[in-house]
Amino acid sequence: MATSRSITLGSAVRRYPLVALTVVAGVVGLALNWTAASAVVPWLLSLYALAVAAREAVSMVGKLLKREFGLDVLAVTAIVATVVVGEYWASIVIVLMLTGGEALEDFAAGRAKRELNALLGRVPQTAHQVTASGDIADVPATEVAVGDRLVVRPSEIVPVDAVLVSAATSVDESSLTGESMPVEKVTGDLLLSGSVNGPEAVTVQASARASDSQYQRIVQLVTEAAASKAPIVRLADRYAVPFTFVSIGLAAIAWWISGDPVRFAEVLVVATPCPLLIAAPVAFMAGMSSASTYGVVVKNAGTLEVLARAKTVVFDKTGTLTxxxxxxxxxxxxxxxxxxxxxxxxxxxxxxxxxxxxxxxxxxxxxxxxxxxxxxxxxxxxxxxxxxxxxxxxxxxxxxxxxxxxxxxxxxxxxxxxxxxxxxxxxxxxxxxxxxxxxxRPEAARTLTELGELGIQNTLMLTGDVEETARKVADELHISEVHAECLPEDKVRLVHATSPHPVVMVGDGVNDAPVLGAADVGIAMGAKGSTAASESADVVILVDDLHRVVSAVQVSQRTVQIALQSIWIGIAISIGLMLFAMTGALPAVVGAALQEVVDLVTILNALRALSLKRRLRGSPRSTAERVQAPS
Incomplete structure (x- = not known):
């Protein structure tokens, strides 16, 4: 057990070195404070804090040149201000809040990725090649050449586009075309990569390399769609610059009225950036954890922000609404x-x-x-x-x-x-x-109704299936806008043209992978869906239940609400303390201590996102339904 913990600690130190260095600097400072070398502590902690501030300032200047304003402006200002007034312990705490908040966001995204990889790791990446001697050798699918003979075993994914050599088989092409019924194939017919073979092993002849096959063309569309998606502006970044200007403005007014530059520092030292630096990341990490209790993996905090504002939801048909x-x-x-x-x-x-x-x-x-x-x-x-x-x-x-x-x-x-x-x-x-x-699906109608109650203004269906089949499903669910017989590129084009934004796409097949990447938020039905769909999506539902889309929207809306509450609580208390400090009745050292109280209040409020399961309707019916994170 000790070995396991040491390995975990070691990997954490390597992954987040600034967090580790900040903790070490604080511990060393505390240790030296009780020795004859205590005079060194202010210099040690101040120089370290300024070094981190300088590092952030370089990044800040680069962003400012691109007209991007964020948390680093507030963080650098707060670190420098606390060092100038001699509150070096406060500067170390701010550094820890800055680096710790970034680490929390990164850790949450990494945890979600590990849970997703556990789901996707079972997909085969090999082909069973028939050698010249008639033996069967397993080779990577990327090494298959045109003309090679392959064996595709029962229920296996066809690795490359190939022509059927055996007499007959039936294949499942639902993840590619949206056709839910098995498709019968006879000698000479084309089997597309990504389709699933039927109950009999068959021999096929590769007609294309893996890089030129249907699956790879869809992956290319996914890459292009992901590259075209606009970057997400973090929630806390929207408040960082205004709060910084308000803080500096109040400090300057206090200096001007009193004529004492110390008053400037006394006001600025209580302008805590913690509500923005760490309260919001804590809320989002807690919200992502709450979502996992519903079997919903959210890959990053930014997705929760966008999903909370969603106005349009687009559904695939086969395997999603059906x-x-x-x-x-x-x-x-x-x-x-x-x-x-x-x-x-x-x-x-x-x-x-x-x-x-x-x-x-x-x-x-x-x-x-x-x-x-x-x-x-x-x-x-x-x-x-x-x-x-x-x-x-x-x-x-x-x-x-x-x-x-x-x-x-x-x-x-x-x-x-x-x-x-x-x-x-x-x-x-x-x-x-x-x-x-x-x-x-029996839960489809309830899902659409409750999404409307959550503020979704528009729902539509995109499918590769024929018009008559698609319309029948849409009429049953009262979906007015239907686009049938869509190719993957058609779906991407239609999602880009759909409004109002943000647009959420829900799908499960390989043919949905590009549009999941192109949508503002892509939600993949990963319980039985394809690897490509889950990899390109922002949210993956690990249980076969469409209603979890409602759970994902509920969690995102409540998480953003809690994050905003934490931010505004912290800002309100900080401004109140700054106004009090303007009178000269709040020494800098007391202000620094009160700053930590503000930090504690905002973090505790943010942690309420951990208990969302108890507050939201439609919570999991039993513990057995919950998807546990891999240990």
């Missing part, structure tokens, strides 16, 4: 069987299949509490269907052409856009069909 997986919406029996009897027979046969629709059929039977009859024998015909001996009956389930071989009387049913059907025969008789569709 569940991203097909569910049974209708059972249409033909003949003597009832709907439940037909579903039970189908689920009994399909429980031995690894096809994506099979899981939905079995789940539907479980939800209806149906008893599945025993299966004596079952065989799966890849991409066509399943045939099983259920009791004394021969049950065939699958595509219409496959089932029609057993039941020539089969008739196709009419389907709405976005729906799929499996057909069923029992012995040699057509028994009916089961309709599946990617259903709207």
């Amino acid at each position: 569940s991203g997986r097909p569910v049974v919406v209708e059972v249409r029996p033909e003949g003597a069987l009832s709907a439940d009897e037909l579903l039970a027979l189908v689920a009994a046969a399909e429980q031995y299949s690894s096809h994506v629709l099979a899981a939905s059929l079995v789940e539907a039977a479980k939800q209806r509490s149906l008893d599945l009859p025993e299966v004596a024998d079952a065989r799966e015909v890849a991409t066509h269907g399943v045939q099983a001996r259920v009791g004394a009956r021969l049950v065939t389930v699958g595509k219409p052409a496959f089932v029609a071989q057993q039941a020539p009387a089969l008739t196709r049913i009419d389907l709405a856009s976005g729906e799929a059907a499996v057909y069923v025969s029992v012995d040699d008789q057509y028994a009916g069909a089961i309709v599946l569709r990617d259903a709207v």
Whole structure:
């Protein structure tokens, strides 16, 4: 345990050297203060504080030349003022507040990144290459050349764009195109990188290198979108310069009225910058911690600021507003069987299949509490269907052409856009069909309603799916503005053109990665979404629950409110002390002590953001739902 702690302390010292040096300087000063060398302490602490001030001043001048005004103006002024009036201990505290606030923000961002990396680390980065001798060797996907033969195993991500060599397969392209149903592929068809192979291992031939494949083109769009995003102005920076000018102005007035330059220092020494230097970062770090209890990872404090002001939310469809997986919406029996009897027979046969629709059929039977009859024998015909001996009956389930071989009387049913059907025969008789569709999430309507209550003025949908399917989902959720059949670049263009700002984009697929990076705030549904989407997003939801978007907005709004309260409390008390110091009744040493009281009050107020979970509606239903940070 001691070794673990020492390693953690050592890494912290290396990462935040100025914080460590400030602590060391303070400890050394305290130690020397009780020795014969106590006269050295004022010089040691003053020179160190001025050195830090000089370092900040260089950075400050560079920013001022770019017309950027921030906390460094206030910090440098406060450090120099305290040193000039001989309050070197106060100067060390201000240095610690400055460096500590920066370290807190950096630490919070680093913690969020570690939690996200734990989620994304499982994505494969290798390809299974077929060698000249027929063996299979694992190689980095970046080393695959055009023409190389690869094996893509069941449920694996296709590493590069490739042509299918095997007879057939079904792939999940929902993260790329927004199409929620599996897509059937036969020999010669193109498999896009980023799509997910079906239940059978297949052989493919690379048609492009990794750098030229669909996935990489989307990553390039992500990079360009992120580069185009305007930098965030920190909340505290907006108050730093006005507060500095007010402080210097009051100190100058006190000097002018009294004619005593000491009065200038007495006023300026209580102009504590702590509410801006550390209270706001503490509030944001606490808010990010509160968000994690909802399974929401916020990557940086600036995101909370922008999210709190959001006016427009844009949603992807598949996997975001919908569940991203097909569910049974209708059972249409033909003949003597009832709907439940037909579903039970189908689920009994399909429980031995690894096809994506099979899981939905079995789940539907479980939800209806149906008893599945025993299966004596079952065989799966890849991409066509399943045939099983259920009791004394021969049950065939699958595509219409496959089932029609057993039941020539089969008739196709009419389907709405976005729906799929499996057909069923029992012995040699057509028994009916089961309709599946990617259903709207049960929490979607409540999410949209509560976002409106939180001040979101505009909601719209962008999707790669066809117009008819997209419109049906939008009508169900009362979303008026829909853009369908969008390519990734179309989504980026539309988000840039959308108003009012700030604009939040919520998505989950690879095709959403560029627009998540382009939006003012990108929120990725990371529980089952793609790596590219989570990496480009500003916020990642680690549980499969769209309502956590509401939680993220609530936490951000409350955190910003607490941060502003802390800032204004600190500023109000400081100005009150400055007005009192203008009378000459507050010595500098007493002012420096009172300054630390102001610091304590503002920090304690900022820490209220840690308890947001208890204050907000829609808190996690159980401890089991919470996502714990990796230890």
